[in-house]
Amino acid sequence: MDTLLTAEIAANSPRYRRRSSTFIDGIHDVSDDQGQMAPAQLYSTMSGRLFHSGRIAIIMVGLPARGKTLGVKTRVFHLGDYRRATVPGGKVPEDYFYPNASPASQMLRQKILKKCREDIYAWLNHENGQVAIYDAVNPTAAGRRALAKEFANHDVQTLFIESYVDDPEILKENARNVKISSPDFHGMDPDEAAKQYLKRIETKIPVFETMNEEELNYVKMINAGQSFFYNNVSFNYLSHRIVFYLTNLHIKSRRTFFARAGTTTDEDSYKADAPLSEEGRHYARKMAETLLRHREQERLASIANGGPDVPLRPLTVWTSTRLRTVQTAEPLKEMGFKVRQRSQMSQINPGVCEKLSERAIRALYPEEVEKHERDPYHHRYPRAESYHDLAVRLEPIILELEREQNDLLIIAHESVLRVLYAYLMHCSTMDIPKLKFPRDEIIEIIPAAYQNEAKRIHIPGLDPKTIPSSPEDIRIPVPSPSGQATPVPAMPNLPESAAANVEEEQAAPVQHPPEKIVNTAVKDMVSDKVTDED
């Protein structure tokens, strides 16, 4: 398995949290299947691990309801899951969470702890894992020291991450909003759940010691990202990364829109950097109109629903440095929107595959095709970029995107949209090469508590020829989806259906209502792991 450490950010700034009723403060993780990795990985190495980091256990420290928030995609071991799996029905003895539990309860705790840690070692040592996240409260200094020692004996470095909150506002909101959705309280009266939950916290507060261990590597995140303290982190690489990502958590309710670039006069050539064709310019105008109309409609709808009558958030446009994206942004630029070029957003480089048909590629590079079919995400044709390369290249863009405060329209090539979309929507890397962004849709990403949501906004009145997935992309034989749906449900299967749809539209231009997409697979998974307070 290739390396991981991907940083990806859960949606939660303190301000956002206060408004949200379903805020997640656990770790956003993806499924554990091999080969499922997040985009924006740093890079791969010959050994398959980030060699300068070794095997690492990230250990979460903190009381429940204190916003343990970190989005490193890797394997997460929630002690709470083990507890629920070990004890039928999840019913643990009354005193299980108490520091002075009965011997029987303590034995049970030990048993559950042991099972969880054994799994971590097995995964790190035998399954080539690199970063295990051990999610439990780990409240005492002595316990943490022992844990660091135990992991060290297994040749695993430890990095503790503590989320420390002393802002009463944040504490209260967290308890009220989040924890009662935990599986432990499922089906319970909310008031009763909150009461039980707070009681659980109270029983633990006396024994909780905030991190102050000079010799341990730790990062302390204070009041949901307002400050960070960073101690003695000897394997800097990872911890630096983590801090960088944590400091970049900044999601308000701003929207991100994705749109394709228009068609060009020389669609087949990557190198030509051709300008927009007549249809392409038409598309650029239509896209701009549709987007602005949509934003205004959303604003009016919000007011109609009792929202405040405030002006729209400013919109910034990012393009690549390729002519077609720059020119697609021109109508918006003329209207006074700020347009910024990003050289990292150029489309995936097709290398030797440029202008070759699939048949030609198969004939010329049979071995490469075979490798590609085995791993379409990581494989790189000669002189080309893999999707993995592209994701690495886009990493700074992703960070800046997390920091952006305005609404953002990204006009880019399909390959770039795939990676950015997958990042924001938690798609599996294996699906990235297959995601489709027909030109007659603008995608809107809306930050939501557990998992971002996407809407597709139809652009009416386009020439059907210009709609399908891009010929600008590498024409490489991607293995056909093995019956498995991409994480974007019901993306219309253009181009087959395009012709029919469009005919209908031209007869009577229908304004399709925006369609909402939620990556439900992720949502279920995350909500299952929301709260673990062992």
Added chain:
Amino acid sequence: MAPRMNGVGIMPEDTRICVVMVGLPARGKSYIAQKAQRYLKWLSIPAKTFNVGNYRRNDAPHPSADFFDTNNPEGERKRRAAAEAAVSDMLKWFKEEGGVVGILDATNSTKERRKWVLDKVGREGIEVLFVESKCDDEELIMANIRDVKTSSPDYVGQDPEKAAQDFRERIRHYEKVYKSINEDGDEDDLTYLKIMNVGRKVFINRIQDYLQSRIVYFLMNLHIRPRSVWLSRHGESVLNLEGRIGGDSELSHRGEEYARKLPELVRESVGDDRPLTVWTSTLKRTIATARYLPKHYNQLQWKALDELDAGVCDGMTYQEIADRYPEDFQARDEDKYNYRYRGGESYRDVVIRLEPIIMELERSEDILIISHQAVIRCIYAYFMQKSQEESPWVPVPLHTLIKLTPRAYGTEVQTYKANIKAVSTWRGKGSTAKHEDPAPDGGI
């Protein structure tokens, strides 16, 4: 068709930041300031350091320690005037010269002074990021003092022992009034980065935007452990022989010879005992060049180290480019840093994609990079502070190992020739020669 649209909008143009250094003398503030400035300028973010000491020296060139005594009204007045002059010049620079990151290099060791800077700069809509270097490791401080007494203009021509003593006296005056940021708990509203003992502990408070987080991240990656970075181009390639640019060709015979010689060259420069990590590009010629290096060296391939993409001109000779794209050929010579090949990259683009590499380099210890002419020029420009006009023209000969060693104020360069003949791939302005020889002086 406009081949030169580079750079526009690449900078975070709305943000202006004043980085205010905080800390006692001999805590590496100027070192941090200088590193940050170099990094930002390399990324084309206008950055400038305003050193209050330099302003003060206009008025008091060689002050003795009691000048810094807070009970000395004359000294206080002059120091205050120097700080005012520095800040007002900085504000002028923001306003008139489009400055983005101004660095105020001074001790700023009291709450009052910090509040004064915050008010004065904040009023202009400029964000203030305080960066404190706090150090109680005596050894580190002594090393810094030794450095200062030999290099500070305040002590030019003085007996080094006396200078050191006077300097320690000066530090004591500062210590009397020094308050670490938020030491009293009433500066919690400030945006700041506090680095304790060169990164053993770091505290970050209220970082507001992307550019701030970039600066903070960069500063956190700095370390002062001794190390070097070695750079080498790949061995001479088949396309080099033909005078063609780009491509993904194999090594020539002589290039192969260089690959075999490289381990010896590296041993001579690095020694046997230091573990070295080798970074190559993903192209055949760098991987082939690295393949005889000792097996225990870690090797890593970076896509970001691939040669500048010449787009439609890939694989051509300069003559062919001049014939087929005469306007481009000329445009490139006029502004080589910003010229982007059709369907390819500019030097500016390469710098942007190398930024994560620089971050890794700052963080890492001994690294050998085997890459390509344009990429090595960009990395070299970072370490040597070469301007954008200059860096794309720096001659980087084949079959030469370059050793860069960062020092407190600048970088030391050493070169090791393999003495294996190779063609010259350096090209002067306007030339279409296949192999221009010899390259001018001033190269690596």
